[in-house]
Amino acid sequence: MQPAYRPRLTPLPEAPEVLIIGAGAAGIGAARTLQARGVSVAVLEARDRVGGRALTVALRGHALDLGAHWLHAGPINPLVALGRARGERLRRAPQESHVWVGRRPGRADEVRANARAFARADRAMTGGAAQPGDDRPAARALPPGLGPWGSRVAQVHGLVSGRPLEQVSLNDFPSMEYSDNFFLADGYGNYLARLADGLPVALAQAVTRIDWSGGRVRLGTADGTSYRARALIVTIPMMVLRDGPAFTPPLPNAVRAAIDGFTTGIYEHAVLHWPSSPFRGRDRLAAIHGRRRTPPGLLTRIDGTPFHYYELDLREAAALDAAGSGVDGVRRHVRAVLADLFGHHRVRDLSIPAVSTWRHDPWSRGSWAVVPPGHAPARQRLHEPVGGTVWFAGEALSREQWGTVGGAFAEGARAAVAVATRIRSGTA
Structure with a gap:
């Protein structure tokens, strides 16, 4: 495009x-x-x-990113300071996220438990157990006792790392602190x-x-x-x-x-136009637990629009590539996962106008x-x-x-x- x-x-x-x-x-x-x-x-x-x-x-009159979307690490990211100086329309990423368990929104205690699990893992992998120069697999620093939230924590951390945590050096594990991240209008x-x-x-x-x-x-x-x-x-x-x-x-x-x-790190996304999505509030991540298939990442209501990003990790992308699915196969897969999670009636108005393929781009790979x-x-x-x-x-x-x-x-x-x-x- x-x-x-x-x-x-x-x-x-x-x-x-x-x-x-x-x-x-x-x-x-x-x-x-x-x-x-x-x-x-x-x-x-x-x-x-x-x-x-x-x-x-440009999709349906909106600006959508097929590649990088987050302005991470606001205090040290030169593009944040430069953007402010230039008058770019930065907006802070929300810290709260949607938490779903099965097909329902998480209860208050489940939302707190989800947050605690991610906070524990982040502390263990970016400080505490992780020492400067620590070059062991990041998976070894995941703390025990995360309970039913542990598999989701590992999945999300693997997504943002670009590969499963067993294949990533703990020395370079990225912080999951989102309080200083931004988006551009x-x-x-x-x-x-x-x-x-x-x-x-x-x-x-x-x-x-x-x-x-x-x-x-x-x-x-x-x-x-x-x-x-x-x-x-x-x-x-x-x-x-x-x-x-x-x-x-x-x-x-x-x-x-x-x-x-x-x-090679893999982080792809399918752009969803989904007016009847069950999620409300702009730019919020969705953490979905308790189902056989869940999106590795889901960013909802981009800038308050019906657009969402379904984020694919290495494992999901590799499985689709092995099946020879192509871009249309990604679309079918995403639709099937969301229908399984939220019901077929909920995805009737779902369309997927774009899918990123950086892993197949000869100038990115x-x-x-x-x-x-x-x-x-x-x-x-x-x-x-x-x-x-x-x-x-x-x-x-x-x-x-x-x-x-x-x-x-x-x-x-x-x-x-x-x-x-x-x-x-x-x-x-």
Whole structure:
């Protein structure tokens, strides 16, 4: 689907000092930072749009995100502060959620028990039992005694981690504290695209070759175009970077091992238009217990509209892929799950106008990069430049905000500051 907003891009400079591969959040953050420091830059993007895995589309007159939707970690997310400064229409995510048990709303005692279970798990996995640098599987930190809520806690934490907790390093487990999260009235993808206004970006320029020999960088693209610069910032997702572009000379073994050691995080969603949904109140998560099949995640009444996000985790997406279901199969599955939960009469007016497929997108190959147990040092390794000419950036390199647009933007800015400092000092 086409983005709701396309920025006004400018031509590339003839002799840029820095090249950036990728016009997602990291590439945009890097380009804005370099321009602010007076460094000429050119951004090459393989897609025909900017924004990477943040994409807002217009559906029935509403702005809906097919990728990133939450502005996580408000106090440290640079896009929250920048959004406020720009007058973007931020709204705080509600802290309360819907709790359903079977086909009925949870009683007051069940709502409290659900909240206690999640709070206990969050404390155990982000503090308490989790020590700085703890690199064991996150599943081992789940506290005992969660009772009937335990399976739901593990399911939700696996969803927001991108993989089952057995496959995620506790060192990088994300906090489930939602009190400082935000949404944007007209979509995260639109906001990010507006941040690209005026940037020198060339679209449909898939880089296939990177030569970083001789203290300079030379890039080649799929259409045969060549580019040269003094330095390069690579913001390609780790899942894509594992297979290309080709580096000459090859990357050092330690750098290659750091890249290859990340695993693929899956977090997809189906956009529901569901006027008769039983949920009321905008932007509230729904926790559903006690049924054989439940949505791994369900965000209800987006901005008070009839739109909802049914969120698929790795297990659900993998099962549908194994069945060869395709997008229509996802739609049938979602409808069947909701009909089982709420009754067939309740889903008669349900339509599913869009389904995300980041795991099949050749320029994403997943929703974000996950650090498996034992691989936590990779992020710091990739912070170091290669040959004084190649820097890496992106959500995968953020310790505090990994898997998020804010983390990617911050990492792009970090790399850009390092590059600009090197160039202005005359060492690049």
